[in-house]
Amino acid sequence: MASWFVFLTQRALRFRRGRREDHTLVSRCCKGNAKNKKLCCMATVLVDGKEIVLPDGQKLNGIQVARLAGTDIPHYCWHPGLTVVASCRMCLCETGTRDPATGKVTMLPKLVPACQTPATDNTVFVTDSEKIRNARAMVEEDLLIDHPIDCPICDKAGECLLQDYHFEHGRDQRRADIRPFTSRRREMGDTVTLFVDRCVMCTRCVRFTREISGDAELMVINRGAHEEIDVFPGYPLDNKLSGNVVDLCPVGALGDKDFLYQQRVWFMKKHAGVCAGCSTGCSITIEENQDRVYRLKPRENPEINQWWMCDEGRYGYHHVHAEGRQTEPRRIVAGERVNVEWSAIPRELNKQLREAGRIAVAISPHLTVEEAYLLAAYARSIDADALLALGPVPVIGEDEKFKNGFTIHAEKCPNRRGVEEVLKHFTGGVMSFGDFANEVASGQVGSMWLSGGNKKSDWIDAATTEKLTAAKVIVVQDLFTSPAWEAATWQLPGAAFAEREGSYVNHANHVQSFTWAVRPPVGVWTEGQLLWRLLNRPGLYKARPVMQEIATTIDYFAAAAEEVPPTGVKLIAKKQIPASV
Amino acid sequence: MPQFEPVLLANIHKPDSHTRKAYEASGGYSALKKILKEKTPAEMIDLVKASGLRGRGGAGFPCGLKWSFLPKNHPGPIYMCVNADESEPATFNNRILMELDPHQVIEGTIMACYATQASTAYIYLRIEYPTCYRRLEAAIAECYDAGYLGKNILGSGFSLDIFVHRGAAAYICGEETGLIESLEGKRAWPRIKPPFPAVEGVFRKPTVVNNVETMACVTHIAARGSDWFKSIGVPADPNNPRDAGSYGPKLYCLSGHVNKPGCYEQPLGITCRQLIDEFGGGVWKGRKAKAAVPGGISMGLLTAAELDTPLDFNALGKVGCLGLGTAAVTVMDDTTSMIDFLHNTCRFFSHESCGQCTPCREGTHWALAMMERIKAGKGRVKDLDLLLEIGDTIGIIPGSTICGLSDGAAWPIKNAIRKFRQEFEDYIKTTNPTGYMVTEAVPALVPLSVH
Ligand SMILES: Cc1cc2nc3c(=O)[nH]c(=O)nc-3n(C[C@H](O)[C@H](O)[C@H](O)COP(=O)(O)O)c2cc1C
Ligand code: SF4
């Protein structure tokens, strides 16, 4: 007993201390000597007989090393972003130590939860034995005792861990033939609903509201098998990260009201994307079926959003399919607004712009870097003196920082930084939209182009529009009508974020590239496609070659010259590049 | 063996035994004065280690060894928790100590805190003990008046505050880390270990959790020495390297079908039969004992043939019981149904499972459901095997749970069915003559409601 205690405590302490004060640990154990460091900080772990060498100082648990060894240890309660509770007991495995001198392996007599067992040098994990198989089968059986088994009407079916693990680890028989079960639904808040009896009590959702969002609305009520997830009367789940609990729920207990009964998950295709809701730029997955977006989910990105995204972003896709979305390009001919063919636009628009005199272009922070670059390049190609400015930057409220550091930015557009750097390249600075409007109002400008991508109509008011009407040719490219749209001589429908292809640079100079998830409605050309034609470039518009071109011409984007990894890369602002680089 | 003189219960029959005056009249607090003057904290730990005192809360962990797990030269604070949650069924020895001789417990607590250099002690008391609460509060107030608590106790430089915290009564609040969580104002969900409380306990600080009776024992070890303590009880079993011996006096709680139920102080190691016959006045109504619970229901069952087993930390394991537990013996006479016993036990653990670990939460609930069905005359013989499978797989011993509650839930199942299987099978066959042999599952009984 005593020796176990010491053994386990020492291991746990090493694990925890390593996490909190990494530096002291490394310097103490290697005596600060870089040569020693390699030898002594590298841990070798055995998983089912396979040797795994952990990179320097990496602190992993059994589930994580097993993954490195290519083995999936089933688990419900553990989540890399939350504290360890080791309560579901699905991850039980066997563990022991190997004597480095003799190679002799000593195993602990009992099962241990892999999620709670740190992988240190010479730790041995066995993830498959009869004992383990029985324990997993028992947990699966336990979890189904009171489960309504209503998969046919459950949104989670198809991506449910209870289903998957049951296939992999469960028994083929239901021996718990004891009690009729109930199936109850209870509202947690405006965004989330709970199917009470599907819950496996992993408490991920409860921990999320305590550790990440910080509002602690969710709790466990009652005790033992009567336990349920609930909220306190009068205090519903109401925080700006609430939707994440649905992603965390390993089963169909927590349902997203926005998605509820909209689509079976196996019909949807997933596309890696970037949230355009604010300048945080969370990595997301856009899930779509036949060009209709059904939900957005956060995509793990340790550099930006970890595993989370905010509700504003998550539910902020409805404008993509909203009524009132503009789909017909129109122009004014002899005082009449008439429809134009998309294929005719490049030629006719190009002609008008070239004839109108000085051109002024406001580049929207909703455009991708590539589109911004093409737009600026096009404007300069027809008028070397073209006036280029940053489009309106929507700012609502203040930045909101959560308990674990996750931040929702007040700047509600995805690419201000990217557009700014493009502008700096072409004009040496960044002209604000206010100055731009005044410049146009002064009457020196013949044609004016407003690019958009705005979710709503309120991004520009009548007074500003008034100033802009000083130009003869007014091109507005956007999703919805607005005062500017009404004043336009060219009304060009544009693309929404899920339809674009290209790259966004977030508030912290982190660039992420993505391809389109859905096609724009009824033949609408995205900004990129239109500009490609206007510039008379060959073939079809692809964002990647454009980014390569940008990366070689604009220093700031140099790091994006090679294929950008799914989690993006950090760009270094010019003035920050050290002299030696 | 010379006639055993009670020490823990020596004063409880004296008038006003709960007051400081009465306690001091019989020599109370002289041990504290001696220890503070003569011993360093490390020497006090050594004294308790040498006495062989093992915790009286249920697990029987060596007390001095537990204290020595505290980090050395810790800047503090270190906390002491006195476990007065006493919720093991049929256990009431802590209550007697706190109601009738609270100063004995407090004196031990002060010395334990001195040994561990704890600056704050919490007595975690179950809400069902209002008299204990009043007496402890009064006794603590008396100690502050006398300078036994507070700053610079008796000029020694050592300072200590004791607070009584009343828990809202759940079995799981007695588990040491459940207690700690509850004390911190949270749901009493036992913590994963390691880290053990000695390293990270109350408010994430090093903490010692000890039972009330353990504290009372410390008082007497300090007063009479470790040799005296070690002279009582049963030495370590040479054949069991894990046995650390069972020394000292012990309060046995006797209840059930006996003529004189009560709390009896005896040296560790008296047999169950001795306890029933010599102190309990034998089984009531002239009947015979059928079985006895050796130490609170979580420890399992002794059959009539096993009643000569010594009630100590080592011997009970040899007859398949979990251990001594709280040494609360419940006797069942030969009219008692083991089906009722097990049903009642399963109900207790299903009700008290904190619900964290899947195997315990669902296993105890499943076991109860099966027992209910058996009692209702719808049992099948195969249920017994399922019950045993649950019993064999839940607990910290197989490793499937966080705390020991589920081991406690498992043992009565395992012992009752293995030791009385024939009775269970007969009951099932006679009450369910047409269905006892059914092995296939029944369909769900009620159609699903629609959301
Ligand atoms: C489910 C459960 C309930 C417990 N209840 C109590 C209790 O009511 N009182 C107690 O002193 N110990 C109880 N214990 C034991 C404590 O966890 C702990 O071991 C004990 O308080 C340590 O004190 P000791 O070393 O003095 O025995 C319980 C343990 C478990 C697993
Ligand atoms: S609702 Fe889902 S996430 Fe929350 S405890 Fe239940 S299973 Fe886990």
Ligand code: SF4
């Ligand atoms: S913080 Fe901003 S970028 Fe991230 S999910 Fe929310 S809206 Fe999207």
Ligand code: FES
């Ligand atoms: S994942 Fe390890 S116990 Fe739940």
